[in-house]
Amino acid sequence: MTHAENARAFVADDVRAHWHDEALWFVRAKRDAAMRTVPEWEILRTRAAEIKAHALSRLGDYLVEFEANATKLGAVVHWARDADEHNRIVLSLLRERGFRRVVKSKSMLTEECGLNPYLERHGIEVVDTDLGERIVQLRREPPSHIVLPAIHLRKEEIGVLFHAELGTAAGESDPKVLTEAARRGLRGKFLEAEAGITGVNFAIAETGGIVVCTNEGNADLGTSLPRLHVACMGIEKVIPRAADLAVFLRLLARSATGQHLTTYTSHFHGPRPGAELHVVLVDDGRSALAARPAFSPSLSCIRCGACLNTCPVFRRSGGHSYETSVAGPIGSILAPARDPERHRSLPLACSLCGSCTDVCPVRIDLHHQLLSWRGVLARKRLLGDGKRRAMQLAAFVLARPRLYERVARFARSAARALPSGLVGRLGGVSKDRRLPEPPRESFREQLARRRARGRG
Amino acid sequence: MAAAREEILAALAKRTMAPAEHPGSEGPWQSFRDRVAIFRERLEAAAGECVPVADEGRLAEAVAAIARERSASRVLSLVAAVRSIGAASRDPHDVDGVGLAVLEAQLGVAENGAVWITDGGLAPRSVFSLPEHLVVVLRAGAIVDQMHDAYARLSFSERGFGCFLSGPSKTADIEQSLVIGAHGARTLTVLLLGDA
Structure with missing residues (x-):
């Protein structure tokens, strides 16, 4: 399954998804406080x-x-x-x-x-x-x-698990009590190992x-x-x-x-x-990874998890969505190196916001590497046909300024005329995001008008 | 297996990573006006306790008070000035049931409240993690500013075990709630000697 498909199941539980997001952001905030000392x-x-x-x-x-x-x-x-x-x-x-x-x-x-x-x-x-x-x-x-x-x-889920596996009282979900139960159970394992x-x-x-x-x-x-x-x-x-x-x-x-x-x-x-x-x-x-200069800095990783805690995609999609032993931004670089076909959706599980790069203690340029991976996957034809054709089309249009102008004018008026939910869906934007109202004039049109006025 | 070693080394030798110099250890590293105060603050932030003790003569008394408070009947001491109570053999498993272990720290680190302890061959290594409670004796003069100064004083030329311990065992694996006493010591008290 792709990351997006797995994430869909994760975000279906809205309350849990928000809780997960906040729990990780709390850890990120603790990191910031410690860093400032x-x-x-x-x-x-x-x-x-x-x-x-x-x-x-x-x-x-x-x-x-x-x-x-x-x-x-x-x-x-x-x-x-x-x-x-x-x-x-x-x-x-x-x-x-x-x-x-x-x-x-x-x-x-x-x-x-x-x-x-x-x-x-x-x-x-x-x-x-x-x-x-x-x-x-x-x-x-x-x-x-x-x-x-x-x-x-959630602690309640762990309570249910420990009730079944370790014999804690039904309904018990106090982290202290659950930790103590695990301690007692594991003491014996340590002594017998x-x-x-x-x-x-x-x-x-x-x-x-x-x-x-x-x-x-x-x-x-x-x-x-x-x-x-x-x-x-x-x-x-x-x-x-x-x-x-x-x-x-x-x-x-x-x-x-x-x-x-x-x-x-x-x-x-x-x-x-x-x-x-x-x-x-x-x-x-x-x-093999050391032999690839574009990606070898990922070998510097000391596995602190800071890039996971800060990543807006990880926080809102959960670690299991990545289907790798190491999830999050660093995992999305390491996993495709191992098996590009299987993990091809991971470099796309990224908004390129760069927060991971900002917090990385060993200065791995994580979001640059994720972008580089997209290039590699595109050249390997692993991006998916839809995305590839869209990119080809975009390249064709963007290379022709006149055509671009005409297409953009049409898109602006179409986007104003259609209901915003439909525009979002056509544009592949998620259901929770709304595109801003498109401007009536393009930058070029505005510039041309102002210049004309200045001259006049 | 020899084949694996040669193959991995050959693969690494072929690779084209740019040569890079080691940056060395000198730096503008943090220092504190009052190391003892920072050490104490950071140790407490790590859920440890810090108790000043005027001189070595008062150690036994301080340990006895902590043992009473923690209801520890077996005390295993690696510090000369403090006597052990209840025998312990060389078997590391025998440390199970020790209520309180008394250890000596070689140094303390202000920036993180950690103490450096080594096994020194005096007791089984389980003495650092198996007892219910730990007491660590540290001289106030042995507190350094940060980890760079700590490593400058440590030597690893011989076989042995050493550990930076910062506070008691802890976990936050259930909903990020901090719980003290995960597997190892439930409390850690540093007896700070000679802090005038």
């Missing part, structure tokens, strides 16, 4: 973009350096070309040790790879431990937002360490109890030096939720005594 914010953004550009320009070298240093500290580094290879590596690590019970903290990469269903098909119990991820896991649906996985749900899987926010080439950020402490519980820690990361997550973390960490939580720092910002250098640490480096299309 840092006078050098814009310098930090530039610095972050420069560090990422540097790291990506030497990505191979830094991966090799990270591998060498991580190995020195006793970690084992694995390389995976694609999602399938990644999943097989993780499964074999578990199977070799006879492990069947896994706790997992948030990792968008494992969502991208479809790790959970893969492991479950092979008889492994995988428990998502981030509260939002646990909620969507119990509902058997994907997260709708990279930072706020259950932002599409044989392996903990985490994502990676940053990998440090210089030291061989990895950094994982959470607010709940679930990555820390999930790695301090079991004997095996598997950390899964895209190859673009490597940064040159530990000192670079200062730049990224000052930006990340403020951009994501408006906090000054995530509650737990954990630095793992090698396994803990008596335990194992395995790091899986995953390409899955990233090296």
Whole structure:
């Protein structure tokens, strides 16, 4: 389904659509407040973009350096070309040790790879431990937002779910009570787990360490109890030096939720005594993306979610409309790189307002890239015949000033004469928008008249 | 697997990304006239508490008061001046049931109210996330302005674990309502030593 088709279902529930919009705008406002406490914010953004550009320009070298240093500290580094290879590596690590019970903290990469269903098909119990991820896991649906996985749900729906799954009282929907129930249920899972899987926010080439950020402490519980820690990361997550973390960490939580720092910002250098640490480096299309200069800056993304929270289309269409592991503006750039045909509607799920580019902590030119994608899709003939013909027609008219003048005059009088709802529908504008009353005169006509008057 | 490594590195070597210099770490970074006050304000914003303690001699007393208040019968202390109550083995699972853990911070960060703690091989790593309540001892003189100054003082040359902790465990995953005590500590109190 296209994004627009999915969004139609989302906006059909008007109350929920407005609530979703406001919930995300509230997070955006918190981001703004946190950003204002840092006078050098814009310098930090530039610095972050420069560090990422540097790291990506030497990505191979830094991966090799990270591998060498991580190995020195006793970690084992694995390389995976694609999602399938990644999943097989993780499964074999578990199977070799006879492990069947896994706790997992948030990792968008494992969502991208479809790790959970893969492991479950092979008889492994995988428990998502981030509260939002646990909620969507119990509902058997994907997260709708990279930072706020259950932002599409009302507390009453979660109450119904927890009543059925965790035995909370019927009708209970107090977030405190529901969180406490999840805490109690997951404590047991943590204590019984044989392996903990985490994502990676940053990998440090210089030291061989990895950094994982959470607010709940679930990555820390999930790695301090079991004997095996598997950390899964895209190859673009490597940064040159530990000192670079200062730049990224000052930006990340403020951009994501408006906090000054995530509650737990954990630095793992090698396994803990008596335990194992395995790091899986995953390409899955990233090296190909690095080879496309128009889109390679999207590899700088630190997954803060700020572009989702600010995006007028995301806020009003919901994360599930995108049908990707990463939704919103950044997801609409990454997904077509993977499969342009399947995700061809995503670069059009954008008004080109540029708000995403304004808030991006690593200065990715998101809306420019979305526009570039439209060009690529048009050249691949993936835009749809209607749109293509309309563009051809527009190009024909716009290249002929006299013809343009005549067509515009006709369109203006037609638009005045017809009922506005019909005009909107003919123009492909949504049902909730009204076109402004067309002017009687065009700019050219006005100019000609004024000049004539000036002369006279 | 070796094939995967070579293939990925070869693909990256072929790519034509423009070379870019590393910008370095120097900057016009934020500083505060009263670091302790900002640290306290930001820690409280992260739902943590800050209690000044005049000197090390008063630590045990301050911890005992917090343990009483939190009804914590088992206390696991990694700070020399404070005694543990109730045995804990080297098994990380055994930390479950510890009501209060007492940790020592190497430094604090004013801009975000975080403290830096390391495992130092003293206790199982679960001591940072499994106890119901945390107390962190921090010297007021060890508070730096921002993260750049923090990393300038940290070293990662050896195997180990370190964490910036800012306040107790929390979540806002249900309708953006902030709930304290998601999986880890329900409260975090910083005992600030020598804040005159």
